[in-house]
Amino acid sequence: MARLTRSESQARTRAHLVATARDLFLADGYAATSLEKVADEAGYSKGAVYSNFKNKKELCLEVLGLIHATKGQEIAEALGGGDTMEERLEAFQAWAEKTLGDVGWTMLEFELIVLSRHDPELRDALTATLGVAREITVTLLKSFTDSLGVVLPVPAEDAAGSILSLGVGLGIQRAIDPTISARVVTDNLRVLLAVSQPSEL
Structure with missing residues (x-):
């Protein structure tokens, strides 16, 4: 299996974060869902979230x-x-x-x-x-x-x-x-x- 390029890996990480955030936002609401919670649930560091989204609003809008x-x-x-x-x-x-x-x-x-x-x-x-x-x-x-x-x-x-x-x-x-x-x-x-x-x- 071919190794993912850096851009492909970043795109996969971003899509995973959005899908995880969607599930959490829908289940718990905006206020109760922190970026830390999204990172933990998705299995990434908080830094990985901030490298893709500048804040929670941007993530929720996506x-x-x-x-x-x-x-x-x-x-x-x-x-x-x-x-x-x-x-x-x-x-x-x-x-x-x-x-x-x-x-x-x-x-x-x-x-x-x-x-x-x-x-x-x-x-x-x-x-x-x-x-x-x-x-x-x-x-x-x-x-x-x-x-x-x-x-x-x-x-x-x-x-x-x-x-x-x-x-x-x-x-x-x-x-x-x-x-x-x-x-x-x-x-x-x-x-x-x-x-x-x-x-x-």
Whole structure:
């Protein structure tokens, strides 16, 4: 087996640290997770953490980016898997019921939002993270409607914004009361599709 180069070894260490931090942040929250704890859990020195991340905020923001990318992939698989539109919407609905309101993910995001009140740098970083999440949502929605051969009645950016806003708000509610249904998000998408027009080939 070929020996890893220095850059490959560094990339592997960084990925391991992010994966370990993700598990700890989701399980215990931001405040309760120290960089020392991440290092110990991952089997590295604290210096290895600081050689990859300047502080805990930077590490957590990378964790959020990983979570958003993972959730985006899950949604893409749900919306692209069925033979009919209804099957694909039901798969998306199943994902929403399972995922929206996940306590670890929802509370981690909410914890950072609260901290950003007095931290302009963190607020700017979260704004950028939200922008990436919005771009992912737009891409997923465009791919879905293109595959159906329809054009939405509003710009994809506006439609994606409404879906993302519903998802975020509903996620907070469901983190408190998981008995609340996530169907409103899917129903919103159904309404948009019902008033869509066939695309011109």
